[in-house]
Amino acid sequence: MLVGRVCPFTGAKNTMEIDVTAAQMLDWECGTLIQYAMPNLNADEREFIMTGITPQIWDDVMSDNDTD
Numbered sequence: 001m002l003v004g005r006v007c008p009f010t011g012a013k014n015t016m017e018i019d020v021t022a023a024q025m026l027d028w029e030c031g032t033l034i035q036y037a038m039p040n041l042n043a044d045e046r047e048f049i050m051t052g053i054t055p056q057i058w059d060d061v062m063s064d065n066d067t068d
Contacts, residue, residue, distance in 0.1 A: 001018055001019075001020050001021070001022070001025075002015055002016075002018075003015065003016055003017075003018050003020070003048065003049055005048060005049070005051070005052030006052050007052045007053055007054065007057055008051065008052060008053065009053065009057055010057065014048075014052060014054055016045070016048050016054070018041065018045050018048070018049065019040060019041070020038055020040075020041065020045075020049070024037050024038045025037075025049075028049070034046045034049065034050060
C-alpha cells in the first residue's frame with residue numbers, strides 16, 4: 001500500500017510503499033498498538049506511518065543535533 005504522510009520537520013508530503021493492509025491500518029487507527037497491528041513492519045516503516053518522518057529525515061535531524 002502506498003502510504004502518504006506530512007513530515008513535521010520539513011512540511012513535505014512523503015510517500016512510502018509499505019506492505020500493510022487496510023485492515024491493519026484500521027486496527028491501528030482504532031487503537032491497537034502499531035507493533036501489534038503491523039508486526040510484519042520494521043521500525044522505520046512503523047515510524048513513518050505514525051509520524052511521517054522518513055529514515056533519511058531522522059538521520060538528518062540526529063546529525064544536526066550531534067554535539068560531538
